[in-house]
Amino acid sequence: MSRTVEGKCLCGAVSFTAKGPFEKTSACHCSQCARWTGGRYASTTVERARLRIQGEASLKWYASSDHARRGFCACCGSSLFWENPGSGKIDLLLGALTPPVDLEVDYHIFVEGKTDYYRICDGKPQYAEYTNGPQVEPSED
Numbered sequence: 413m414s415r416t417v418e419g420k421c422l423c424g425a426v427s428f429t430a431k432g433p434f435e436k437t438s439a440c441h442c443s444q445c446a447r448w449t450g451g452r453y454a455s456t457t458v459e460r461a462r463l464r465i466q467g468e469a470s471l472k473w474y475a476s477s478d479h480a481r482r483g484f485c486a487c488c489g490s491s492l493f494w495e496n497p498g499s500g501k502i503d504l505l506l507g508a509l510t511p512p513v514d515l516e517v518d519y520h521i522f523v524e525g526k527t528d529y530y531r532i533c534d535g536k537p538q539y540a541e542y543t544n545g546p547q548v549e550p551s552e553d
C-alpha cells in the first residue's frame with residue numbers, strides 16, 4: 413500500500429504525513445508500551461525517509477532501551493513514534509493517525525507480559541515475545 417497517511421498529537425503542535433508501503437502493523441502488549449501509551453499500543457512501520465514531521469521543535473524523544481526511542485509531544489504528551497535509531501525505519505502509532513486509518517493489526521507481540529484489564533479477541537497470531545519466538549494460543553473469548 414503506497415497511500416499517504418496523516419497524523420497529529422492531541423494539541424496539534426506536532427503533525428506528520430507518511431507515505432507507504434506500510435511494512436507491518438502490529439500491537440505490542442509489553443509493560444513499557446502499556447505505561448507509555450496509558451492504553452494499548454499498536455503501530456505500523458514505514459521507511460524513515462517517507463515520514464515528514466511538522467512542529468519538530470515540540471517533538472521529544474525518550475530512550476526506553478539501548479535500541480529504542482519513543483517520540484512524543486512535549487506540549488500535550490501524545491505518544492507518536494517508536495524508532496530503532498539507525499534502522500532507517502520508524503513506527504507510527506495508529507492512535508495518532510487521522511481516521512480512516514484503514515490498517516489492521518496483523519499480529520500481537522509480547523502477549524506474555526500483557527496486563528490483565530483487557531483481552532485480545534481478534535483471532536490474529538499472538539507471540540509470547542518477538543515474532544521469531546514461540547506463538548501463544550489465543551484464548552477462546
Ligand SMILES: [Zn+2]
Nearest residue numbers: 421423485488
Ligand atoms: Zn501535542
Ligand SMILES: [Zn+2]
Nearest residue numbers: 440441442445
Ligand atoms: Zn512494547
